[in-house]
Amino acid sequence: xxxxxxxxxxxLQAVLLLVFSAYMxxxxxxxxxxxxxxxxxxxxxxxxxxxxxxxxxxxxxLRFDPGSIAGAGLGIALLAGVMAAFWGDALFTGQWLFIxxxxxxxxxxxxxxxxxxxxxxxxxxxxxxxxxxxxxEAV
Amino acid sequence: xxxxLTLPLVIxxxxxxxAYLLRSSPLGAWVSIIGSGLxxxxxxxxxxxxxxxxxxxxxxxxxxxxxxxxxxxxxxxxVMVLITAITGFAVAIYALGDITERQAKLGYHxxxxxxxxxxxxxxxxxxxxxxxxxxxxxxxxxFGLLILNGGKEQIDGGVKYVALNxxxxxxxxxxxxxxxxxxxxxxxxxLALKVEEVENQGLLTVVAMMFMVxxxxxxxxxxxxxxxPAAYHTPSFAVSAVFAGLLTxxxxxxLIRMFTMVFDHDIGFTHTVLLWVACFTMVIxxxxxxxxxxxxxxxxxxxxxxxxxxILGLALMTPLALVGAVFYLVHxxxxxxxxxxxxxxAKRLTGGTEVYQIGGLYKSAPFLAILFLIPxxxxxxxxxxxxxxxxxIIVKATLDLEMWFVAFIALAVGLMTIYSMTKIWAEAxxxxxxxxxxxxLKTLPNKAAQLIPVAGLAVLTIIIGLNPEPFVVFAERxxxxxxxxxxxxxxxxxxxx
Numbered sequence: 001x002x003x004x005x006x007x008x009x010x011x012l013q014a015v016l017l018l019v020f021s022a023y024m025x026x027x028x029x030x031x032x033x034x035x036x037x038x039x040x041x042x043x044x045x046x047x048x049x050x051x052x053x054x055x056x057x058x059x060x061x062l063r064f065d066p067g068s069i070a071g072a073g074l075g076i077a078l079l080a081g082v083m084a085a086f087w088g089d090a091l092f093t094g095q096w097l098f099i100x101x102x103x104x105x106x107x108x109x110x111x112x113x114x115x116x117x118x119x120x121x122x123x124x125x126x127x128x129x130x131x132x133x134x135x136x137e138a139v
Numbered sequence: 140x141x142x143x144l145t146l147p148l149v150i151x152x153x154x155x156x157x158a159y160l161l162r163s164s165p166l167g168a169w170v171s172i173i174g175s176g177l178x179x180x181x182x183x184x185x186x187x188x189x190x191x192x193x194x195x196x197x198x199x200x201x202x203x204x205x206x207x208x209x210x211x212x213x214x215x216x217x218v219m220v221l222i223t224a225i226t227g228f229a230v231a232i233y234a235l236g237d238i239t240e241r242q243a244k245l246g247y248h249x250x251x252x253x254x255x256x257x258x259x260x261x262x263x264x265x266x267x268x269x270x271x272x273x274x275x276x277x278x279x280x281x282f283g284l285l286i287l288n289g290g291k292e293q294i295d296g297g298v299k300y301v302a303l304n305x306x307x308x309x310x311x312x313x314x315x316x317x318x319x320x321x322x323x324x325x326x327x328x329x330l331a332l333k334v335e336e337v338e339n340q341g342l343l344t345v346v347a348m349m350f351m352v353x354x355x356x357x358x359x360x361x362x363x364x365x366x367x368p369a370a371y372h373t374p375s376f377a378v379s380a381v382f383a384g385l386l387t388x389x390x391x392x393x394l395i396r397m398f399t400m401v402f403d404h405d406i407g408f409t410h411t412v413l414l415w416v417a418c419f420t421m422v423i424x425x426x427x428x429x430x431x432x433x434x435x436x437x438x439x440x441x442x443x444x445x446x447x448x449x450i451l452g453l454a455l456m457t458p459l460a461l462v463g464a465v466f467y468l469v470h471x472x473x474x475x476x477x478x479x480x481x482x483x484x485a486k487r488l489t490g491g492t493e494v495y496q497i498g499g500l501y502k503s504a505p506f507l508a509i510l511f512l513i514p515x516x517x518x519x520x521x522x523x524x525x526x527x528x529x530x531x532i533i534v535k536a537t538l539d540l541e542m543w544f545v546a547f548i549a550l551a552v553g554l555m556t557i558y559s560m561t562k563i564w565a566e567a568x569x570x571x572x573x574x575x576x577x578x579x580l581k582t583l584p585n586k587a588a589q590l591i592p593v594a595g596l597a598v599l600t601i602i603i604g605l606n607p608e609p610f611v612v613f614a615e616r617x618x619x620x621x622x623x624x625x626x627x628x629x630x631x632x633x634x635x636x
Binding site: 067068071072074075078081082085089090091092093094 | 141142145149152153155156159160197198199200201246249
């Protein structure tokens with residue numbers, strides 16, 4: 001499809017969707033959001049871009065093969081689970097680090113749960129995109 | 140302690156991820172082999188710990204049972220995990236000579252490892268919903284393996300396979316929902332305690348039947364088996380070997396687990412149904428095998444008939460019969476996977492699997508003929524191979540109960556099994572090749588990779604056959620745990636139930 005308006009709009013929209021997906025990923029633990037939704041939103045960004053500018057451009061923008069992104073995501077998610085071994089806990093026990101913790105505030109909470117969510121984000125992004133790109137290319 | 144339980148699961152996942160990232164390079168196959176090798180070591184470690192402790196349990200994420208995800212290994216789980224790892228390792232090596240570069244590029248090795256993880260997970264989980272999740276992992280991986288780089292035939296087999304398995308999944312989920320509604324728990328150990336308190340025991344039997352049908356489809360028992368012969372002869376030989384060895388046994392394992400631990404409230408009804416199912420499965424399976432002429436189709440029908448023996452062991456529910464069922468499970472996985480691997484070698488040597496169109500293997504490849512005879516005779520129940528002891532124990536159990544007719548069926552089916560094995564032997568091995576080809580092992584590409592796993596599994600069959608004593612003692616200990624689940628419950632829920 002060769003529409004200047006669509007291409008210009010899609011570029012803007014793809015960027016916004018990607019930023020929004022990162023926001024959804026990070027707020028996920030205690031509020032609606034998380035890796036799965038974040039990954040879906042990020043995939044939407046790339047799909048919009050692929051429809052407007054073609055899958056070849058979208059693949060280039062993604063830089064990595066979507067299948068490999070999904071594989072790496074699975075690896076990161078698994079790593080988050082295995083990390084519990086360093087504390088001697090069972091697989092997938094969440095480990096928390098509170099930076100700047102005070103009496104009445106938890107500070108900035110960092111956790112292996114977030115690492116797991118990042119993994120899920122990548123799995124969803126990679127899986128959806130490999131399906132969507134294949135379908136788009138088959139048409 | 141829980142890491143002994145976790146490692147046999149984590150290793151295949153790690154191997155799968157690395158193999159997927161390396162899928163375009165020949166290293167992928169080696170990642171799969173090394174992963175399976177490490178998995179085998181982890182399973183042996185698990186076996187050693189379980190032999191010592193009886194039952195071990197671990198709560199993933201440190202959420203206590205019955206709320207969190209429980210992994211638990213008693214002797215039955217541990218031996219199934221070990222045998223899965225052995226088969227996985229053998230097939231991973233065999234894949235070097237069987238899987239094409241194109242299939243490897245599409246992610247064969249990654250899917251294979253995920254399948255192993257799914258099977259292992261199903262054996263280790265201590266929770267019904269988690270069992271469902273592992274079934275799904277297995278289903279997705281196996282569907283991928285079935286249709287990988289396949290043509291019409293593969294897709295046709297794959298669709299039948301998935302459609303029937305989805306029906307089983309829906310029944311399984313419905314059963315889970317109803318059971319949860321009645322008891323408020325899905326943890327095996329907790330269920331074993333809570334089902335006794337359910338007021339409406341009749342409804343419990345209904346749910347038990349739903350599980351029986353759901354697992355029955357997975358185990359390919361009569362009359363739910365037809366997906367198996369439709370699908371198992373289509374994919375590559377490494378894939379069909381691991382399917383034949385492991386997938387149906389997960390269904391049998393689930394039946395044994397549920398119908399000894401949870402649904403033992405109305406044995407008079409449920410186990411009588413199982414008894415009929417077992418007899419029909421044995422007979423129909425072996426008749427089906429007699430009617431076939433394709434190497435792998437004959438073997439596929441044999442799987443069904445042999446599943447009947449295992450279900451028979453469960454149906455009789457005496458200690459001796461359960462010993463037979465456990466022994467049969469272990470023996471059958473090794474033998475059946477091996478026969479499918481041999482079918483692959485036979486095809487590469489002679490150019491086909493239709494037994495009437497090939498031949499001459501005995502004359503030109505006598506070593507392969509011997510390797511075929513060992514598992515084939517074992518499957519048919521020739522002494523002193525492993526299958527003889529498995530059949531002997533089961534038949535002895537029926538005779539002890541004075542069920543003459545059932546014993547007669549079990550023995551007659553054994554005879555019929557020999558008949559169709561003889562067909563393969565006479566056609567594919569004895570008679571000369573109709574096109575005058577003299578298939579020699581020398582011409583086989585990657586010969587060592589194909590012959591070593593086959594020979595290794597054959598040696599295992601002989602070891603079990605010549606020295607059955609420790610295996611029977613082990614099966615007796617396993618059965619004692621199945622019939623008295625209190626150590627299992629204590630290990631999962633803590634000392635105070």
